Amino acid sequence: MVQLHLKRGDESQFLFNTAADVSVETLVQQVAAIYNGRLKVDRICSEMPELAEHGVTQPPAMQGLTEEQVVELKLKDEWGEKCAPSGGSVFTKDDIGRRNGHAPNDKMKEVLKRTVDEAKALISKKQVQASVCVTMEMVKEALDQLRGAVMIVYPMGLPPHDPIRMELENEEDLSGTQASLQVIPESECQLWWAAKELHKEKKLQDYIGKNEKTKIVVKIQKRGQGAPAREPIVTEEQQKQMMMHYYRRQEELKKLEDADDDSHLDSAWSDRQALKRQFQGLNNIKWGPR
Known part of the structure; x- marks a missing residue:
């Protein structure tokens, strides 16, 4: 198998095994799916500690308001009672008013935090140093672990506006966020090797030959951003x-x-x-x- 060391800019992302005779179009699809899947896992993992500390997200109309403003505007969180954590809640006020403050108990918190650590380890960039190749199955496993932990702690589910639920159901809206700049849609994804773009109508072996033991550094790039910087002569x-x-x-x-x-x-x-x-x-x- 040919081993690809995927990088974005100068930063290592993951290792990926493929065949020399794979079409570049198929390779782009596989690489983009893993790359964007890892970003999704990272986004969910960044929200999970907030869920563990302050409970579910309030409706968008109530976020950032004080209690007096909520009463004055006669707003009500219809999902707050429905989406109660298993084993009862512990009130921990969210100072920024984004979440309702009804956090799960310590045992359920530990479930969420432990699962986050396990999911992060699966798709971590440190896997490159350990020479572990990341697959789409590993990304799906990390998402399944996170989904399972949420179901254990919140058996009634999360509100439809909660970012974690939206991510797990692929309904997230990243427009206007920093995270949107990191995502590379498959249609805009380009792969570069040795300062040359790998064109989708060709096969990988057209560029690197038929040796299945080849190891190369491939840059992932968004269309329109130009050629990525060359790899340094020495590491x-x-x-x-x-x-x-x-x-x-x-x-x-x-x-x-x-x-x-x-x-x-x-x-x-x-x-x-x-x-x-x-x-x-x-x-x-x-x-x-x-």
Whole structure:
């Protein structure tokens, strides 16, 4: 299998195994699905701690309002009582007024937090260092773990406006958010290798040959953003090793230079004839005009 090291810019994303004779169009579909799936898992994992600490999201019309404003406007959260956590709730006020404050108990909190850690580990960028290839099945497993944890803690489900439920049901609206800039739709996804775009009408082997043991670095890019920066000639780790070697060599040369220093021979205390001249009264004799 050909191993692809996927990067976005200079940042590693994940490793992916494929066949040399795969079409670039199929490869783009697979890579884009994993890339965007990992982003979805990350977004859900970023919301889960808030769910554990402050309960479900309030209706959009009530978010950010004080209790007095809610009463004055006669607003009511119809989903607050329906979506109660299993085992009872503990009130923890959300200072920004985004969630209703009815948080799950400590046992249920632990379920959510543990599941977040497990899901993050599955799709982590650290898998690159561990030489573990990420598959779409792993992304789906992470999503299933998160969905299962939500069902355990909230057996009646989450409100339809809760971002976690919207993400799990693929109904999220990312327009106007920073997260939307990270997503790369399949139709706009491009793969680059060796400063060349991999065109969808070709096969991967048209670029890298038929060797199934090939390992290459592939850049994922959004259409219209131009060619990504070339990979550096040496890696960051290699650069560190070279700098360390250069520093050690300089220190060795400095020690050798100090060992060969014979400037002390010009000192008065190193003159072997000083005692003889002192007895002969020739110490202070100077040559040349005065």
